[in-house]
Amino acid sequence: MRRLIPLLLLALAACQSNDPRAQAKALIASRCAACHVVPGVRTAVGVVGPSLADIANRQVIAGKFANNRDNLIRWIMHPQAMMPGSAMPEMGISQPQATQIADYLRTLDKP
């Protein structure tokens, strides 16, 4: 038991991490990985949607919207409002979560 305590503390620290990149990766792993390839997130190998590798270099997202921070945040929160019928579902992502994810995605500029 005594040996377990430091391990538990470590796990707790990881959960409460204030590192926005780590938080973004955890969100991506749980909410996006099934459908997208995302560099830096080991489990994100889905091929339902396009790969998000080098997303920062693209001019346009979802074939239609200027690729800027606001549109990316909005897309992550409300793909169905922006493009009714898109195969990307509404997932109830909050604005702070979407912002964290978008800021991570905007660092991906290499294929």
Ligand code: HEC
């Ligand atoms: C059920 C599958 C699914 C899930 C889950 C999903 N997406 Fe998507 N995503 C798609 C599909 C399909 C498209 C293509 C939409 C289109 O162009 O009509 C897409 C498009 C995108 C695009 C635009 C990509 C481009 O090349 O233009 C981004 C950015 C994106 N998704 C981010 C995310 C993020 C971030 C998450 C997690 C919060 C997520 N997606 C979850 C299926 C999914």
